[in-house]
Amino acid sequence: MIDYRKAIVPVWTLATGDAQIPPVGGDKPMTAERLSELRGVLATLADRPIATLELHPLPEKLDRGRGIALDAMSPLAQHLSQLISQSARGSAPVATATASGGCLYRMVVPAKVAAQFGKGLVRPLAPKGSTGAIYGSLVGPNGRFTTPPTFVPVGGAAAAGTAGGAGATAGAAAAGGTLLTVAAPLVLMAVAVGVSAHADRKRQEAIAHITDLLEQLHADKLEDELSSLNGCRAAIDKATAILLDQGKLGVSLGLDSAVHAIDTAIGKANTRLSKWNSALDKLPEGEPVEIATLTETFPGVDGQGGTFHTHLELAALAVALKRRVNVLQAVEHAQGEPDNLFENFTRELRRDEERLGELESGLAGVLLRLSALELARPNTKRPVFKASEVDSMLRTAHQIRRLGDGVALNGRQTDVAIEIARDPDGSVVVFPALPAEA
Template sequence: MIDYRKATVPVWTLATGDTRVPAWAGDGPMTAERLGELRGVLAVLADEPIATLEVHPLPDKLDRGRGIPLDAVSPLAQHLSQLVTQTARNSSTAASATAAGENLYRMVVPAKVAAQFGRGLVCSMQAKGVAGGIRGPLVNPTGIVAQATFVPVGKAATAGAAGGAGATAGVAATGSAALTLAAPLVLMAVAVGVSAHADRQRRQAIEHITELLEQLHEEKLDDEHSELDGCRDAIDKATAILLDQGKLGASLGLDSAVHAINTALGAADRRLDRWRNALDKLPVGEAVEIGTLTKSFPGVDDQGGRFRAHLELAALALALKRRVIVLQAVEHAQSAPGNLFESFTRALKRDQQRLDELESGIAGVLVRLSTLELARPSGLRPVFTPGEVDRLMRATHRIHQLGDGVTVDPRTTDVAIEIARDRDGSVVVFPALPA
């Protein structure tokens, strides 16, 4: 966890293209609130997407297993090292903060850029027990405290060694604040952070599916699960190769993995259509018997059931597909080094729509189910047993819980990507989270 009250926090302003910073930005020390306002103004007024990069001391306890490690010669690590080295020559603040070689870098990407990654990919998750808090692996749930002082880092050198993603770091046209042109650094940080986020979703879905299938003993669902989980190896290898600026080959098996994922997404689409049709056939404004509901949604009234397994299989397919889309976008961007960020976001945007529609559709079904009123089972007996009453109450509670935490059309937030850098220049990129 970062303690923002302990020290001055250097912050870079990173551009993804040649642009100008509004004169409003200023050059002096800022509070956290002022930095947040600056990000909002830059997102609205700048011609090109502008990110900010903060540098903090590396926390004592850090679960590196949640992130994606990259060695010192990877494009992301090289671009980060280049930025740090160049700015440290001209900025005592940056030099002092990065002297130890071990730091935690926090990049915040504007919401309008984050929207390219998919509406449901990174959205706020409310923290239990903290009013207005957001759950995150490193950031204090209460947010950045006001006592922190953020100091803009001076301009970097205008030239840097090309490597990795292809472009160099330099200085863009600016207003009153230093603005470093760092499209490759932003692109690679976004790619790895989003990939790590999607992989975390995959791991969560795998845990849920495994538990459900142990209860169900459904061979067909088990086969679906195995085929999807078998895609992980090819995707992991492709991720490692691309993020080290390698070339993908047929031997990786990525094509067959994509086919299996697309097949699973097709099954999820068909199930979604059936669920919507079943809900449309229910009488409006009337209570529904459990038996009627479970015909179309088997096991919806229980902790484990086919319906819930189908939900988790869809979540797994979505998470895997999001990782594949990021890989395809990185490959596309690296093939056009003169136009990195625009190529990257275009490739992402084209392929996200289907995933967004599927995810929103499933969320809509869950919300509709959670609002249903359950009726007592019909029968000749005027009195029901305590067991029947208990089942009805449990089923009502479980069905109403389906809507917990579901957002049909989530508001896209700024995205934070946290990068731990070691003395040898290697990095670990953690899952993207709401800023």
């Protein structure tokens, strides 16, 4: 997404509170590699979460539909505007880069810090076949490697403001010569919107898959499950908009009923997971398994569609919606305690994230166990099989073997990047949180 033709890239080091660290930065220009090293050192040494914010040119072509749009009066947009205006007074690179008003900001949260708000939220994406991923290599619009940009630190500026309407003033903190901009509200809101957008993207993908599967199945009960989950979106979207505008959630939004529907779906997913693991445990160890035996518990496992695959997608949808709700609850609690923003935010996110992580790991484990099974030839008295039967058996074996493709268990945690497009009028679009490296 980022256009790296710009040679000079201003970069802020943002802390969520007064951080005490030894001198590791300085005010000299840095390479991308040096900036990445600095983030890692800051995350290790600082006693508060640290993030970096880069300022890039706004690309000519930008798919804004992938992100969450916020107007110029939203807290995130205001915090960003204040940071820009105050920084531009004392930094020529910032003043030059923001002269047009439209820019793309890239907030990178180190892996150590990202782990604080949920290990299952963002995983590395494979470059091949992925869309919208952020790449570590500096590739220009023509697909060729470009001259790496120079990152110029911006220090001594403060993003004054609040997230919740009180307290949480921000300023510049110098610790042993390293200038940090204390901007807890800006980091909080960027992470909250980026994570919410990421979860909504997963929801859209899951719904698309489920719709295709249900067209083949014509299963009324599964369609009811999808309708119940899909009906939660309106309440979640409204609650997101209200909270990001510093409003208060009310009963009239219907968020309570949406949470109930999501929790019910999570419960069904856990019940199905237990049933699947129990069936796999009963299979004779080391012996081939007939496909008919598998399809009793995993209907449709021998094909591209089927009830089993639909159940998996329904679980993925429920998890995506639950993560959006978790972000809402975390933001609400954080805004209720403006002097304890990031700690409260991450604590609320971690509460349910462990259970969601266990569910996802359990589902991934089932797929891996199925993919490792050896299939037995059908039980028949005929000495030979028809060519069509042999083809069918080979196709089924291949499809079951592929169930383990792309399954990630406890994947390596990466730095998380959140991109924010800012228009001249001050409005912003926050794109889904993605791995900073691919």
